[in-house]
Amino acid sequence: MSGATPLGPGREFDAVRSLLRRWGDRAAGIGDDAALLDVPSGARLVVSTDTSVEGVHFRREWLRPEEIGWRATMAALSDLAAMGARPLGVLAAIAVPPRWRELLDSLGDGVGEAAAAAGAPIVGGDLTGAGELSICVTVLGAAERPLSRRGARPGDAIYVTGRLGGPRAAVTAWQRGETPRADCRERFARPVARIREGVWLAAHGATAAVDVSDGLLADLAHVAAASGAALELDLDALPLLDGIDAAEGARGGEEYELALAAPDDLDTARFSRELGTPIARIGWVRAGAPSVSATLRGVRVAAGGGWDHFS
Amino acid sequence: MSGATPLGPGREFDAVRSLLRRWGDRAAGIGDDAALLDVPSGARLVVSTDTSVEGVHFRREWLRPEEIGWRATMAALSDLAAMGARPLGVLAAIAVPPRWRELLDSLGDGVGEAAAAAGAPIVGGDLTGAGELSICVTVLGAAERPLSRRGARPGDAIYVTGRLGGPRAAVTAWQRGETPRADCRERFARPVARIREGVWLAAHGATAAVDVSDGLLADLAHVAAASGAALELDLDALPLLDGIDAAEGARGGEEYELALAAPDDLDTARFSRELGTPIARIGWVRAGAPSVSATLRGVRVAAGGGWDHFS
Numbered sequence: 317m318s319g320a321t322p323l324g325p326g327r328e329f330d331a332v333r334s335l336l337r338r339w340g341d342r343a344a345g346i347g348d349d350a351a352l353l354d355v356p357s358g359a360r361l362v363v364s365t366d367t368s369v370e371g372v373h374f375r376r377e378w379l380r381p382e383e384i385g386w387r388a389t390m391a392a393l394s395d396l397a398a399m400g401a402r403p404l405g406v407l408a409a410i411a412v413p414p415r416w417r418e419l420l421d422s423l424g425d426g427v428g429e430a431a432a433a434a435g436a437p438i439v440g441g442d443l444t445g446a447g448e449l450s451i452c453v454t455v456l457g458a459a460e461r462p463l464s465r466r467g468a469r470p471g472d473a474i475y476v477t478g479r480l481g482g483p484r485a486a487v488t489a490w491q492r493g494e495t496p497r498a499d500c501r502e503r504f505a506r507p508v509a510r511i512r513e514g515v516w517l518a519a520h521g522a523t524a525a526v527d528v529s530d531g532l533l534a535d536l537a538h539v540a541a542a543s544g545a546a547l548e549l550d551l552d553a554l555p556l557l558d559g560i561d562a563a564e565g566a567r568g569g570e571e572y573e574l575a576l577a578a579p580d581d582l583d584t585a586r587f588s589r590e591l592g593t594p595i596a597r598i599g600w601v602r603a604g605a606p607s608v609s610a611t612l613r614g615v616r617v618a619a620g621g622g623w624d625h626f627s
Numbered sequence: 628m629s630g631a632t633p634l635g636p637g638r639e640f641d642a643v644r645s646l647l648r649r650w651g652d653r654a655a656g657i658g659d660d661a662a663l664l665d666v667p668s669g670a671r672l673v674v675s676t677d678t679s680v681e682g683v684h685f686r687r688e689w690l691r692p693e694e695i696g697w698r699a700t701m702a703a704l705s706d707l708a709a710m711g712a713r714p715l716g717v718l719a720a721i722a723v724p725p726r727w728r729e730l731l732d733s734l735g736d737g738v739g740e741a742a743a744a745a746g747a748p749i750v751g752g753d754l755t756g757a758g759e760l761s762i763c764v765t766v767l768g769a770a771e772r773p774l775s776r777r778g779a780r781p782g783d784a785i786y787v788t789g790r791l792g793g794p795r796a797a798v799t800a801w802q803r804g805e806t807p808r809a810d811c812r813e814r815f816a817r818p819v820a821r822i823r824e825g826v827w828l829a830a831h832g833a834t835a836a837v838d839v840s841d842g843l844l845a846d847l848a849h850v851a852a853a854s855g856a857a858l859e860l861d862l863d864a865l866p867l868l869d870g871i872d873a874a875e876g877a878r879g880g881e882e883y884e885l886a887l888a889a890p891d892d893l894d895t896a897r898f899s900r901e902l903g904t905p906i907a908r909i910g911w912v913r914a915g916a917p918s919v920s921a922t923l924r925g926v927r928v929a930a931g932g933g934w935d936h937f938s
Contacts, residue, residue: 322852322917326845347853348775349709349838350675350768355666363750364661365676365718365765369757372722398660407676409763411683439674442763446680452720452753452763454676457661464659527660534637541633542658606633 322347331417331443335424342428344405344437351439353404359458361404364395370449373570378490381419383505385426385451391529392453393434393509394572398527399464400518401457403436403511408453411446427453434511459518465542467523468577474547474599475582477510477573480532481560484568499557507572513593514574520587522578528571536575536608543577546604551612555596562612577601633658642728642754646735653739655716655748662750664715670769672715675706681760684881689801692730694816696737696762702840703764704745704820705883709838710775711829712768714747714822719764722757738764745822770829776853778834779888785858785910786893788821788884791843792871795879810868818883824904825885831898833889839882847886847919854888857915862923866907873923888912 336343345351355361368388370376379387389406396403408427412420431438436455468474482503486496496504510527517525524543526535533549540547551562584595599610610617647654656662666672679699681687690698700717707714719738723731742749747766779785793814797807807815821838828836835854837846844860851858862873895906910921921928 322849322855326841347849348777349706349836350673350712350766350773352710352773353672353674355672357668361664361666361672361767362661363664363674363716363718363765363767365720365751365753365763367720367722367753367755367761367763369722369755369761371758372756395660399663401661405674407674407765409676409678411678411680411761440676442676442678444678444680445683446759446761447682448758450678450680450722450757450761450763452676452678452761452765454674454718454763454765455661456672456674462661462663466659525660530637538633538658544633 328443331420334421338421338424339428339438342432342438344439346440351405353439353456356458359460360462362396362399362401362457362459362462363454364392365452365454366392366395367450367452379505381422382426385423386430386506388451389427389430389453390507390509390572392455393511394527394529396455396457397510397514398525398574399459399462400514401459401462402515403434404456404458405439406431406436406453406455407440408438408451409442411444411450413446413448416449434509461518463518463522463525465524465526465539468539468543468545468601469523470545470601470603472523472577472601473580473597474549474575474577474601475595475597476532476555476575477513477593477595479555479557479594480571480573481557481565481568483570484564485560504570509572510574510593513591516587516591517574517576521582522576525574525576528573528575529569531567531569532575533566533608533610539577540606540608544606546602547599547608548602549599549608549610551610553596553598555594563617566610639754642731645732649732649735650739650749653743653749655750657751662716664750664767667769670771671773673707673710673712673768673770673773674765675703676763676765677703677706678761678763690816692733693737696734697741697817699762700738700741700764701818701820701883703766704822705838705840707766707768708821708825709836709885710770710773711825712770712773713826714745715767715769716750717742717747717764717766718751719749719762720753722755722761724757724759727760745820772829774825774829774833774836776835776837776850779850779854779856779912780834781856781912781914783834783888783912784891784908785860785886785888785912786906786908787843787866787886788824788904788906789882790866790868790905791876791882791884792868792879794881795875796871815881820883821885821904824902827898827902828885828887828889832893833887836885836887839884839886840880842878842880843886844877844919844921850888851917851919855917857913857917858910858919859913860910860919860921862921864907864909866905874928877921
């Protein structure tokens with residue numbers, strides 16, 4: 317473990333040492349009371365924390381331990397993507413029940429792979445016993461011109477990256493005791509935070525962004541509230557995985573795609589060519605009281621909804 | 628909630644809004660996907676994350692909800708103290724079981740009071756359902772010359788702040804079904820991170836520091852391992868609460884005092900006068916294989932031990 321400060325004896329620290337061995341060069345500077353980081357001159361520090369809890373965000377029988385670690389880490393990194401920030405580092409606080417102890421290394425592998433995929437070193441964390449598995453991932457990033465939820469202006473278009481509907485379809489299948497379609501399962505189990513896309517969008521005129529974690533309609537409601545604007549969506553334009561219904565795609569959470577406002581001349585062809593990621597224009601920002609409304613096949617459908625992890 | 632970005636509808640966000648109302652000016656800039664912070668020019672960013680879990684770090688019947696929130700926050704801030712860092716902000720990720728829902732505001736009050744006491748705004752967080760209460764607090768700070776665990780040099784003296792033994796005595800009393808002594812209970816329920824003390828010590832020659840979270844002997848074992856030095860402690864010099872046995876004081880965790888190495892001419896009188904905090908010289912750093920040894924009434928006693936939250 318090059319660069320790590322040696323730790324004293326103890327079972328907790330044996331588990332930390334095991335994780336550090338597996339992470340290798342992916343971990344940096346762990347072993348002090350806190351991590352040290354330098355924020356590039358001219359950039360602002362961007363920081364977010366996100367918890368994944370067994371039985372709330374996933375069930376043990378749905379996912380392999382590596383996937384649980386990957387998913388928890390990408391879910392947190394997705395908040396950096398929504399701010400247009402480059403990752404500087406990841407901290408993983410894992411609360412581990414006895415029945416999960418032997419799977420901790422595999423879980424850690426998933427955390428390490430997700431951090432590496434996003435180009436973020438693991439700079440710290442915490443390991444504790446618990447009655448249920450809980451992974452609290454804190455992500456640190458830097459942005460010269462961070463995106464927020466506040467900047468959507470009347471006349472902007474609304475866009476969304478990727479193809480929606482997979483995670484919700486996978487969860488629905490599991491809840492019915494069925495096996496989800498492979499592409500839907502993959503979207504739930506191995507989400508990819510749209511880090512490069514967020515940086516590109518921040519540099520190319522996006523005015524507001526949010527990541528789709530609670531469902532497109534619910535997340536855009538935050539943009540409407542923050543920007544003080546009315547958002548009108550055309551759900552017929554929604555990019556969907558094959559066979560997914562638009563109403564489902566608009567409500568499903570855990571997508572970790574980006575929904576954003578930008579001028580309607582955003583160069584979507586260049587975006588997709590440079591990043592290999594689809595992007596679609598799905599609506600407009602209008603002057604008016606904060607709201608999200610949507611039409612499907614020309615008919616106005618109820619907006620709102622989405623996942624609420626607190627219910 | 629001046630300065631906060633408005634949030635969309637949803638029960639989770641109602642709970643967040645309630646916390647934000649209670650925090651008032653103690654919260655800053657919450658409501659985007661991530662928080663923005665500026666690190667002072669010339670300083671390094673110091674960051675740490677720490678989780679407090681019901682049934683592991685505390686029991687519900689021991690503490691009021693405010694105390695649980697305070698304690699979880701101060702435990703995390705204590706890591707900044709050990710690095711000699713000034714707090715820049717706090718993020719609180721709270722996983723709340725249904726039976727805790729109505730106590731969430733009180734819990735949040737404790738988080739807000741502890742952050743305010745340390746001069747740190749609450750800049751973000753996360754709220755989710757769970758089966759057990761878990762509070763993951765991430766702290767961000769800045770330091771021009773951060774302390775680490777690595778710098779202890781042969782010839783340095785070892786010091787500890789405060790008076791030890793209260794938290795362990797309180798927990799022992801609760802575990803026996805007794806009522807803890809008020810001063811011991813207060814030390815467990817309302818710890819104070821030694822932030823100003825850490826900044827002072829970093830500026831006045833301390834070479835290494837750690838906060839006493841797992842027990843003085845266990846935490847100094849990290850300093851010994853990190854600094855590659857042998858630490859020799861005189862437990863007769865240990866500053867203790869009245870009636871506490873030195874062996875107990877040396878092993879009790881959750882103290883959130885600072886243990887440090889510094890030249891033996893550290894001006895302890897000035898430290899106590901300026902900060903109002905006791906500090907005592909309790910041993911020496913020697914050349915040798917990393918180890919911690921201790922004598923009590925002139926007799927060598929076994930070292931090691933301490934609390935292990937993972938066992």
